[in-house]
Amino acid sequence: MPANSHSMQSCHIQSYNQPAMGADVLITRMSRLLSMCLTALFVVTFFGPSAAHAQDILQRQARLPWWERAEEKKIGHYWIKTDVEPELANSLARHLNLMYEQYAQRLASLPSREPEKLNVMIFAEHLEYQFVLRTKFGVDGTGSGGMFFANPSGTALAFWIENLPRRRIEHVLQHEGFHQFAFSRFGAELPPWANEGLAEFFGEAVLVNRKLVIGQTTPRVIKRIRDAIELNEHIPLRRMLTMDGQLWGAQVRRGDAALQYHQAWSMVQFLVYGDGGRYVQAFENYLKMINAGYTSEQSFIRAFGSPDIEAFEKQWKEFVLQMQPSAFVTAMERMEFLAAGALHLREQKIVPETLEELKAKLRAVGFTYTLGAHGVETVLNADDDSLFVIFEDDLSDQQPVFAVGAIDLRRATFRERKLAEQHPFPCGIQTQHLQPHEISVRWVRDEDEPDAFTFRIEVK
Ligand SMILES: [Zn+2]
Secondary structure, eight states: OOTTSOOBOOOOOOOTTOOOOGGGHHHHHSTTOOEEEEEOBOOOGGGOOOTTHHHHHHHHHHSOOHHHHSEEEEETTEEEEEOSOHHHHHHHHHHHHHHHHHHHHHTTTOOOOSOOOEEEEEESSHHHHHHHHHHHHOOOOTTOSEEEEEETTEEEEEEEOTTOOHHHHHHHHHHHHHHHHHHHHHTTOSOHHHHHHHHHHHHTOEEETTEEEOSOOOHHHHHHHHHHHHTTOSOOHHHHHHOOHHHHHHHHHHSOHHHHHHHHHHHHHHHHHHHHHTTHHHHHHHHHHHHTTOOHHHHHHHHHTOSOHHHHHHHHHHHHHTOOOOHHHHHHHHHHHHHHHHHHHHHTTOOOSSHHHHHHHHHHTTOEEEEEETTEEEEEETTOGGGGOOOOOTTOSSOOEEEEEOOOOTTSOHHHHHHHHHSOOOOEEEEESOSSOOEEEEEEEOSSOTTOEEEEEEEO
């Protein structure tokens, strides 16, 4: 895909001997490829090639190759090799280790099967990510924001940073980090529905003050699964359970990839939360039996004590039909849309002062923002009123809202305040009355270009 196109996220487990198709050809040619998963590329047009680009290339040519330049260090459970700033590397390492505790807590009873050396490669630039993966490991990282791969040349979780919003990076890290963890417990034998369903379960979670806000979702995802159930377009559960990596990959390419991942996620959600947690133990037993070498169907029937998978499907459908979206993760997604929009306007020297003004200006320029999920793009369009509001949910005690205004510079340094007079920040955006936590956009000014910014969505 073109480097300046909007986002795409693809994610699939592949087994060797898989039929060669498109971008997977190279992967298929690799000998004894065990499993891999690609996630979350997120490139937005306004991060396109700049005038400094040629200069960058010259500088790049003059320095040592990434492999020699990047430092390696063990932090907690992970061996981290990276060329990013130590502060960022440490913060990502902390995030990874907190996620490790979450994976381990939920799969505590499973013994390790593969020797656990958890390698992580964090690249400052996505071109170097692609280059190192291709030349050192024979892996094609085109179009991916990160992946976990395991092949005879090595095993690692790899992802890149560049200008991606932190939330995108965290999604990749949490999703692919689960695949890496699962590989140490199951080898390549965890059925794709459970591997992807759990990876999405963790990928969508938000880590706040060392605690994971988990199990939440947006109206968009719920609607997609519900529509599929109502139109009878969902994948029958029996088929989901028995699909191997090869079938899963083929179906992702042929069918509705987003639905397949959403459905896997909803099945995990059902097993964890359905009927007040009634199935958690059986789900754990299912995973234990897979870990011990039984097939998916055998494990399911034994763990749930019944061969009647159709009855089980009925309960899953009922669960999905009454699922409620959550305000917090929906606000996270919409905040990302609003921040990307504010950044886009700032590039045209527009800094709105109210939410209404932000909305009007974004509409005037026809702003859209693309979220990627598994090869299917979801375009968020400024014409959609719902993107500017938050709804109440079980946790709300008051109607949550987005608030837009000038950035508070009272705590900024003198230098920063002077700089902001000449080169103003994009508009500030935050929530009010959002539970369990308020969120806001933090703008980070580029050190070399005072009019260039990136953003983080911060949880209070
Ligand atoms: Zn995945």
